[in-house]
Amino acid sequence: MGQFDGKRVLVTGGGTGIGREIAHAFTRQGAIVAICGRRPGPLKAARDDMAEARDRVHVIECDVSDPEDVAAMAARVEKLMGGLDVLVNNAGVDERGRIEELELRAIDRVLSINLRGAIITTRAFLPLLRKAGRGACVLNISSTLGSMAEESSVAYCISKAGLEMLTRCVALDCAPEGIRVNAIAPGVVDTPIQDRIKGELGYQEWRSQMEHLHPMRSIGRPKDVASAALFLCGPEADWLTGVILPVDGGMTAR
Ligand SMILES: NC(=O)c1ccc[n+]([C@@H]2O[C@H](COP(=O)([O-])OP(=O)(O)OC[C@H]3O[C@@H](n4cnc5c(N)ncnc54)[C@H](OP(=O)(O)O)[C@@H]3O)[C@@H](O)[C@H]2O)c1
Numbered sequence: 001m002g003q004f005d006g007k008r009v010l011v012t013g014g015g016t017g018i019g020r021e022i023a024h025a026f027t028r029q030g031a032i033v034a035i036c037g038r039r040p041g042p043l044k045a046a047r048d049d050m051a052e053a054r055d056r057v058h059v060i061e062c063d064v065s066d067p068e069d070v071a072a073m074a075a076r077v078e079k080l081m082g083g084l085d086v087l088v089n090n091a092g093v094d095e096r097g098r099i100e101e102l103e104l105r106a107i108d109r110v111l112s113i114n115l116r117g118a119i120i121t122t123r124a125f126l127p128l129l130r131k132a133g134r135g136a137c138v139l140n141i142s143s144t145l146g147s148m149a150e151e152s153s154v155a156y157c158i159s160k161a162g163l164e165m166l167t168r169c170v171a172l173d174c175a176p177e178g179i180r181v182n183a184i185a186p187g188v189v190d191t192p193i194q195d196r197i198k199g200e201l202g203y204q205e206w207r208s209q210m211e212h213l214h215p216m217r218s219i220g221r222p223k224d225v226a227s228a229a230l231f232l233c234g235p236e237a238d239w240l241t242g243v244i245l246p247v248d249g250g251m252t253a254r
Pocket of ligand 1: 012036040042063064091093117141142143189190191192
C-alpha cells in the first residue's frame with residue numbers, strides 16, 4: 001500500500017532531472033502519473049525507467065508556455081486518468097546573462113516557461129483539482145534564486161520570485177476550498193539544467209564550486225527534492241499551504 005494509492009498526479013517537465021524523480025517517487029507510492037515535456041524521447045525514456053509502474057505512467061507532449069497545448073493536455077489528462085489530485089509545476093529553463101546582455105526574447109522565454117507556464121497550467125487544471133475536492137494540491141518547483149539575487153541570472157531569478165508570489169496568492173485564493181498550494185526552493189542539484197555551466201567549468205570544478213555554495217558542502221540529489229514533494233503533497237501536510245520550502249543544504253539559512 002502506498003501513500004498515494006490511486007491518486008492522479010501530473011508532473012510538468014517530468015521527463016528529466018527533478019521532475020522525473022518526483023514522478024518516479026509518486027509511482028512508488030501507488031500514484032497514477034502523467035509526465036509532460038516538449039521532447040518525446042526523454043518522456044519515453046522516463047516511462048521505461050519506471051518499468052514496475054509502466055501501466056500507471058502516461059506521457060504527454062506539451063509546451064507549458066502554449067495555452068492551447070495546455071488546454072489539450074487538460075482534456076487528455078481527464079480522459080486518461082479521470083481527473084487530477086496533484087499538479088506539480090516543475091518545467092523550467094535557464095538563460096544566463098546580465099540585463100543588458102540578454103536578448104529580450106531570451107528573458108521572455110524564461111518568463112513564459114518558468115512563470116507564465118505555471119500560471120497557464122494552474123488555470124487549466126484548477127477545475128479538475130476542484131472536482132477532486134479537499135486535499136487536492138499544487139506544488140511549484142522554484143529555486144533558492146527565487147529569494148536570493150545572483151549575478152548574471154536576472155531572467156531566472158525574477159521568474160522564480162514571481163513563481164513564489166504566485167504560490168502564495170493562489171494558496172490564499174484556493175484555501176477556502178481546501179486546495180493547498182506550496183513550493184519547493186531547491187539549491188543546486190545535478191541535472192541537465194546545469195549542463196551548460198558544467199560544460200564551461202568542467203565537471204570537477206563545477207561540483208567543487210557548487211558544493212562550496214552550500215553550508216552542508218554538498219549539492220542536492222533529485223531524490224532530496226522528491227521526498228520533500230511527497231511530504232508537501234501528502235496527508236502529513238494537510239494544514240500546510242502558501243509555504244516555500246527550501247531544500248538547499250542550508251544555503252538560505254545564512
Ligand atoms: N537543477 C538545479 O540545480 C535546480 C535548482 C533549483 C531549481 N530547479 C528547478 O527545477 C525544475 C526542474 O529542473 P531540472 O533541474 O530537473 O532540469 P531539467 O532536467 O533541465 O528539467 C527541466 C524540464 O522542463 C522541461 N521543459 C522545459 N521547457 C518546457 C516547456 N516549455 N514545456 C514543457 N516542459 C518544458 C524539459 O523538457 P523539454 O525540454 O523536453 O520540454 C525538462 O524535462 C526547474 O523548474 C528548475 O528551474 C533546478
